[in-house]
Amino acid sequence: MIPTGQSSAVALRAQVSLAASAVVVAAGTGSALLLVRWVTGGPSLLVMVLTVVVPAVLLWPIAGFVGGSRQVSGPATAVAAWVVATALAVMAGVAGTVLLLGRLPDHGEGEGELMGAATAGIALAAVLAVPSARRVSPALRRWAPPPARLPDDLLAVFSSRSAHGAELAELLRELAEALRRHWQLSAVHLWTAEEGALRCSVSVPRPAEPPGDVEAKDIHLLRRVSVAGSGWLHNWLPGLLRARTACELRLAPAVHGRDVLALVVVERDDDADRFGEAEERALMEVAQRLAMVLRNRELDERLGDTLRDLRRMNQQLEESSSRLVTAADAARAAIERDLHDGAQAHITGLVAAIGRVRNSLCRAARFGDRERAACLADLDALTERVKEVADALRDLAHGIYPAVLTDFGLRAALKAVAARSTAPVTVDVPDSTRYAPGVEAAVYFCCVEALQNAAKHAPPGVSVSVCLWASGGRLHLMVRDDGPGFDPASVHRGRGLLNMKDRLRALGGELTCKSAPGAGTTVCGFVPLCKEA
Ligand SMILES: Nc1ncnc2c1ncn2[C@@H]1O[C@H](COP(=O)(O)OP(=O)(O)O)[C@@H](O)[C@H]1O
Ligand SMILES: [Mg+2]
Structure with a gap:
């Protein structure tokens, strides 16, 4: 999990907010008790002090415990304000009644005026308590430093978990939730690049109407932006959040080089705090770090793919060479048998x-x-x-090994094979360019096997063509017949096709055989041309 450690600024703000509530409650209760003492002569001073101090002292650890939670500190402040307002109003009522009835306790000269002034003060306080309490929270929030930065460990852990291959969707969700919690946002949306467009991968909380995509043609708009607000969104990408107006929002694209890899949009309810400059900077930083993480992830994935390809090729090569050794042994045995018989x-x-x-x-x-x-x-x-x-x-x-291949190259050798073939074979080899002996041998034996297959598996009279051409640093071959063809998925796999593949792969090339019942057979392949003989 991305750590949910509290931002010290947020915690302080909530604690101060709760503590202020405690002081307000204590002051209200203290004034009320003072009035009661004046009217009735009791309770004792010790009881009064305890009644005022104990709740305040208790509220401090509570403030520490729930610190950082706006959901707790906000309502707590409001409740405190209501408690004070009600208590003061009741006291004012009592005092006013006593005053009107003229039944003041006689505690000395001038107390009547003092009592009148206190009652008026309490009544005023009762009237002002709730509205002023409503302002306590914002005032405190302004006073306490805003949570301008995400805790560094949040993004650091995001990067390291990403590097360890955690699911991107899960990481993005955790990031969105952490952003929402730490910055006290009403919603967070994250778009990521997918097939050229930006699609919304995470929305916290899930909106009733899913956010739109940023189509490929609009992505360039985001390259010019570091942080923008609802006005920009309304003008340039009105479909993204259906041009939401009831909230305060900021967006920051995650750009790396010229690529827009993601988009972060944060929302706050219209009646909540506005986004400050420090928060905008922090959002920009989050987007930049996100871009780095996504780019690294992409590179890691590509590297992983390349490694997997290399491993697969290596395994194929190992299998090919072992088959070649087996084939060479088999060929030697066949020669021995031919010589013998x-x-x-x-x-x-x-x-x-x-x-x-x-x-x-x-x-x-x-x-x-x-x-x-x-x-x-x-x-x-x-x-x-x-x-x-x-x-x-x-x-x-x-x-x-045909001497003609050694002496005159592929063109002459393939023409000689065509001349011996029972089927009519067209040879299309444009010139007598010579290649490395290994290349010539591999291509020659592939063509011979493909021609033999055509002669063996297709009825007499089918037309067969063999074609060689060099392009893009490769020597290509194609042997095609218009015979009955076969279904590669179901046919018995003989050694011939496998040997052809092995021969070309051993040189870094590849071979494919395309065929379908009734559609003839085409064998295509290539070998890289490293150096010519
Ligand atoms: N040109 C072709 N026309 C029809 N079938 C073919 C052709 N080439 C290959 N095949 C089919 O593919 C199978 C495998 O070919 P191959 O690996 O060369 O083994 P083999 O020729 O020894 O049977 C053949 O048995 C045949 O059924
Ligand atoms: Mg064969």
Whole structure:
């Protein structure tokens, strides 16, 4: 909670107000008792002194206890005034009656005149007691120093709680309530910036009609103002508080740089004290501090967002690299399998076939036409199989890293892929600019996978296009087909799309795949171009 510690000025004012009431009561009661003593000869002086002093002495601690509360000190003063007025009026009546009846106690020479003067004084006091009591409070308020400042700890705690992530709405409500209490306001409203406009986030107490917004087009009006009153509001923002006239108000915008971050409006009933210069200064200070707190909060939030993004990216990178390692292992296993089942099997077969040709040559001492023809046929078959091995090895090598990419770059490599594809592929790569090998490899393998997907998942004959372009320090790729498409939310997620993402993310890029049933598939991605090869 924002501390509710009493402002010393407010407390003093209320205490003085209560003490003045005590003195008035004591004086009234004392005069009345004096009159009674004159008329009746009693009570004793000690009883009189006690009757006057005890309430006054008791009222001091009460004043200390409730100090600062206008709700208590104000009515207490009024009640005191009524008590005194009534007591004096009754006494005046009694004394007047005694005087009229001529039954004065004989306490000595001249007492009759003194009694007459006292009675007249008491009657006058009775008449004046209430109206003068009504003025006691304002007079005391003027005499006591006004609560010009909010206690510093209020705003300090507001800042520190804000820094510790307390809910802004809750903080603003506490601030509004504390302002209202400390400055004895009838209402406090706080607007905060939201989507370019200022919306009223807190109103204490809740008004019957909610305050209006400051629209984006009107916000510039507030930049020129430090503190303004109802006249300004009436002229420039009449819709804000429905141009309230029955109250005294001040508004102060919370401005930081050129941004209006909040607006504070404080109200006092028309018959209450007017706002003094010191209070206006203090309100301005509150608005400035509020602006600082809100700006800091905004910066903290942005910093928090950036940190969260960084953490997320870091986590994605960690996951990507672990997947890349797994993918690399899987790729090695696939190469080993291809070598074993493909080229290696071919070569083993070749060795066996060469052995058979050799045996034939050894057995035939002299070649007849038939043997020669058989040997030639075997040799032709061997030649064919050697070609197959060469093809198999070339395909394998191409899958690992195509030489054309290393030698001629992306344009030539993608054209070579398009030429091998079963579907018609349009390649739109404007020039043969070379990029860093990592960039070229990542973009190439993404395009190859996307083209393979189009060939694999779309029916033959769909048109496919691959397009590369560099802009804004990035190399962009787009592979599009007009095939059947798929629903990304429900489709089985294969390794292909994930590998593509991982490859680009590892370089600081990103990849998206847009598709819908019947609407074809578009794969878009980019990598940042840090340096060219
Ligand atoms: N161009 C495409 N046309 C239609 N479906 C596609 C296309 N690309 C991807 N898909 C769908 O997305 C799924 C995941 O693709 P991918 O991750 O490459 O795995 P894989 O190709 O091994 O199945 C595919 O199984 C397929 O259903
Ligand atoms: Mg695939």
